[in-house]
Amino acid sequence: MKVAKGLLYTKDHEWVRVEGNKAYIGISDFAQEAMGDIVYVELPEIDEEFEQEDTLCAIESVKAANDIFLPLTGKVVEVNEALEEEPEAVNEDPYKNWIACVEMADESQLKDLMNAVAYEEFLAEAEEE
Amino acid sequence: MFPYIPNTDEDVRVMLDRLGISDVDQLFSDIPQALRLTELLSIGAPKSEIEIRKMMHKLADQNLSGYGTPCFLGAGAYDHTVPAIISPLVQRSEYLTSYTPYQPEISQGTLQVIFEFQTMICQLTGMAVSNASLYDGPSAAAEAAMMSAGINKGSKILISATLNPEVKEVVKTYMRFRSIEVVEIPEKDGHTDLKAMNEILDAEAVAVLIQSPNFYGVVENLEGVSEAVHKQKAHFIMMQDPISLAILKTPADWGADIAIGEGQPLGNTISFGGPHLGFIGVTKKLMRKLPGRIVGETVDLDGKRAFTLTLQAREQHIRRGKATSNICSNQAINALIATIYMATMGKEGLVEVAGQSAKRAAYLRKQLLATGKVKAVNDQPFFREFVVELPKSAKEVNQLLLENGLIGGYALTGDRENQMILCATEKRTKDEMDHLVRVMEAIL
Numbered sequence: 066m067k068v069a070k071g072l073l074y075t076k077d078h079e080w081v082r083v084e085g086n087k088a089y090i091g092i093s094d095f096a097q098e099a100m101g102d103i104v105y106v107e108l109p110e111i112d113e114e115f116e117q118e119d120t121l122c123a124i125e126s127v128k129a130a131n132d133i134f135l136p137l138t139g140k141v142v143e144v145n146e147a148l149e150e151e152p153e154a155v156n157e158d159p160y161k162n163w164i165a166c167v168e169m170a171d172e173s174q175l176k177d178l179m180n181a182v183a184y185e186e187f188l189a190e191a192e193e194e
Numbered sequence: 195m196f197p198y199i200p201n202t203d204e205d206v207r208v209m210l211d212r213l214g215i216s217d218v219d220q221l222f223s224d225i226p227q228a229l230r231l232t233e234l235l236s237i238g239a240p241k242s243e244i245e246i247r248k249m250m251h252k253l254a255d256q257n258l259s260g261y262g263t264p265c266f267l268g269a270g271a272y273d274h275t276v277p278a279i280i281s282p283l284v285q286r287s288e289y290l291t292s293y294t295p296y297q298p299e300i301s302q303g304t305l306q307v308i309f310e311f312q313t314m315i316c317q318l319t320g321m322a323v324s325n326a327s328l329y330d331g332p333s334a335a336a337e338a339a340m341m342s343a344g345i346n347k348g349s350k351i352l353i354s355a356t357l358n359p360e361v362k363e364v365v366k367t368y369m370r371f372r373s374i375e376v377v378e379i380p381e382k383d384g385h386t387d388l389k390a391m392n393e394i395l396d397a398e399a400v401a402v403l404i405q406s407p408n409f410y411g412v413v414e415n416l417e418g419v420s421e422a423v424h425k426q427k428a429h430f431i432m433m434q435d436p437i438s439l440a441i442l443k444t445p446a447d448w449g450a451d452i453a454i455g456e457g458q459p460l461g462n463t464i465s466f467g468g469p470h471l472g473f474i475g476v477t478k479k480l481m482r483k484l485p486g487r488i489v490g491e492t493v494d495l496d497g498k499r500a501f502t503l504t505l506q507a508r509e510q511h512i513r514r515g516k517a518t519s520n521i522c523s524n525q526a527i528n529a530l531i532a533t534i535y536m537a538t539m540g541k542e543g544l545v546e547v548a549g550q551s552a553k554r555a556a557y558l559r560k561q562l563l564a565t566g567k568v569k570a571v572n573d574q575p576f577f578r579e580f581v582v583e584l585p586k587s588a589k590e591v592n593q594l595l596l597e598n599g600l601i602g603g604y605a606l607t608g609d610r611e612n613q614m615i616l617c618a619t620e621k622r623t624k625d626e627m628d629h630l631v632r633v634m635e636a637i638l
Contacts, residue, residue, distance in 0.1 A: 105482065105507075107482070123507075123516070125482075125507045129507060129512060129513075130507035130508075130512060130513055130516070132516070
């Protein structure tokens, strides 16, 4: 299971890449593996505003549909439209193929997230259980 | 005479012995005495099969149907010809006994029928995707409204005053529980007042729902509606009669996002009001929001053509809270009838049915107006029904028509109680129509 360095992670297996006051959101390798073949990524709308832990959007695989939670309060400023035509890109490279980018309203919320090392430990613990 | 109770005294005794009780009454000892029947039901003596049949036929003969009595009643359910092939095929046990498909183990035959139904509904409406059918036209309208309310931001839905009143009621009921206000677009000369629509259409609208041919049979001119609706980021929902789609502009032609309708005219009998079936089709963009089940075409492990339920993530058994609708079934047997009907009639047959219906309705209206006793209510283009003004209440006229062996039209109410919607399908002969005209002339 690949865990990319330099990203922040949630317990729901989303990753966050911080660039200034913007945060790019995607799903981890563990998440894409667990979901199986992804057939649809429902993207949020630009300018849509969310609170921390709101449902940002949903990803459908052949098995199920999963909600993607936004760990940070903010406003959507970019969405990865390429995923509309090629949702399977998330399976191929989950760290490169981000889903949406939000302008953060409260950067202190980043401290609630795990770094790569902590996420690896979290995954290992989950596996043991 | 055999009393329909197959247990002999001996059978009963064996069962009682096994239960360890002495008589049948003891079985019911838990039921309070006050709730128990103290004397025998007075249902008469047992009857033979032939006697029962006679009795049932006698009862059935008290009903009037489009077979024995010429029917000029439309207003939502239509007396079209039902090809003879439908009945024997529908009654095949493979179809008749299978419950509406839900589980993966349903047969390929049932799935294929639904796939064909969806395909033909798409061809009729011009929409990209159709579901496996809904309970009836009104529930299709309500589901379309729910879809728009779920996707678009806003607090109201605009529905035309010319929409079938029963459909209006169902939409209003559903919207009440979504806190969406249902606003009626006024009518003018029997059609939707588009000028009035533009005045009330704003960013608060989630959708605009218009029926054409509308409740009065009038074919609406919907030029500019789609543009105006889309400018407000709302959906254009169009309700249409499936038969009319053979000759009129389709919902896709008018730029509709959601096409809905009552599928009964497609080979289903009126059946005293149901069960019927609803259809719903959407643009590709709305595919994942479409309620109900959808059958898709695929290949199996051996590469052979196969059918399967698809896009189930929208359905409540996958994500109950996030489902696009709480619909979890379809009208499989009625959709099967519609499918056989469409396949039997073909494109040309449907055009013939639609054209003949329109022509006959036009003939009937012309002949009625020629009597001088029946007046036109408007001069709009119409499909297979039209409204006329009578010198007395339409309800009273219908009673007189019935006494003369004719099923009249739909009596309007309120300040329109002297108005009637009359309908003619391809099934109404010239003789039947001339007879109605003669009777009208005599009774008015």
